[in-house]
Amino acid sequence: MSDEQCIVAVDVGNTAVKLALKFESSIEHREIRIGSSGWELSAIGWVRDKLGGQHAAGRSAQWRVASVHRSAATQLRHAIKSSQPDALIRLVTWPDVPIQIDVDDAGRVGIDRLLSA
Secondary structure, eight states, X not given: OOOOEEEEEEEEOSSEEEEEEEOSSOEEXXXXXXXXXXXXXXXXXHHHHHHTSTTOTTOEEEEEEEESOHHHHHHXXXXXXXXXXXXXXXXXXXXXXXXXXXXXXXXXXXXXHHHHO
16 A cells, blocks of 8 residues: 555534544545544544545544634544554644735634635
8 A cells, every 4th residue: 555644634513523634535424423432433444444544554544623612622632542553633724714804812812714714
């Protein structure tokens, strides 16, 4: 298998986690409800399956997590690190969005709204 890297884009909302895997030639996506037992493990398991199993040779993932639900995002990050200690996880925040934000406190604008813009 080639050394194909993928990006896992994660939107942690108030009621669901939306995931998308972007490979060089394809994109896969899934939504998982927060609050269901083991939702974070379901998210990690789905990514692992799409990468080709727990120890997929030659494949790695970079996680990009945007969240309006801090505790759920923290829970997911801990689960990722526990399952994949070498995983690269980056929290996406307002300075990462390449648009001008013309409000008094840009940090208070929901990242979901900024990414949609």
